[in-house]
Amino acid sequence: METILQSLMELSGVSAVLVFDQAGQLLGHRGHSVYDQTLCQGVSAALAKALDAVQLQQEDWETVTAHYADGKLVLRRVIAVDQTNVLAVVADGSLNASFATVALRVAAGKLKRFLEGGAASSSTPGLGSSAASARHGPAASQAGPADSRPNLAASGLSWSKISNVGLSRVAVADPASGAFLTRCAKELAQYVGPIAKVYVEEGVRRVSPESPFALPQAKALVDDLAAQIEDTGDRTKFQKALAK
């Protein structure tokens, strides 16, 4: 792993390289001293959330490049053992995009082989300290119970599917059930913003995967949606508002 990350660090303009899994758990990093493990772990978690939502717009994404005033962030998906991992490169404006594309492609191939080899083995030779801590047991690579982050990536939703299934077109058993979903989206939007509608669609798919949504499933849906609200006080307010 160290060798793979170092090869990317040698590109002109690169200041840090991270590898994290789909739960946002940092598996390895290398970079200038300012990019310490705490910073990289926090950034990995934020990036994983962003990529969960990217997945909704484009299920088959391979790379995401974010351009900033003072540099860029290039994210490349690496699927190993059916798990999505992400190779992230932080660079300043001098990064040569063509060289970076080739180097990332090569590094992603090597990382895939490494992760597949590491998963098949009980030990993880070559991983840095952050990687080793992240690989201790399957629970370490999953969102913990306290993590209310929605698992959008696993929802199977995509841009095209969402475009054809607006909230008003989610299958409902009767008008009252439809009105309840609208109420849910409005209440939830107070805490998570306009993406509430997407969360409601996803929640309906979870609590009522086989049949049209009906009011007897309302409590299950509210509890499901409440898990998307991080603040416990706000979560309670949301549940009370929809219990009326």
Place this chain on the structure above:
Amino acid sequence: MADLASIARIPGVASAVLGDESGGFHDAVREDDGESVASITGFVAAALARAGEELGLGSMRRIAAAGANRGFVVVKLGQAYVTARVEPAAALAAVERALEAPAAKGG
């Protein structure tokens, strides 16, 4: 304000959606559910902007996502975000360049 109709005429742009930083929807061309697209874009942009700030990269300007056959570009124009779905993916770089000009003028 972004001229969404002009953006939608850029070769390779399959659809275009105008939204804002909070994920609010304003307008769409050739996109059936612009509200969902705008909300997702708002969420993605906010998360990437936060990550960029933590990494010392400054304010976010543009996002490009690419897959095997298609992709999308998000450009910040003032307080607004334009999300352009691009197909085929090979047109992504050209669309990014075409969108850079209005972005550089601040929309």
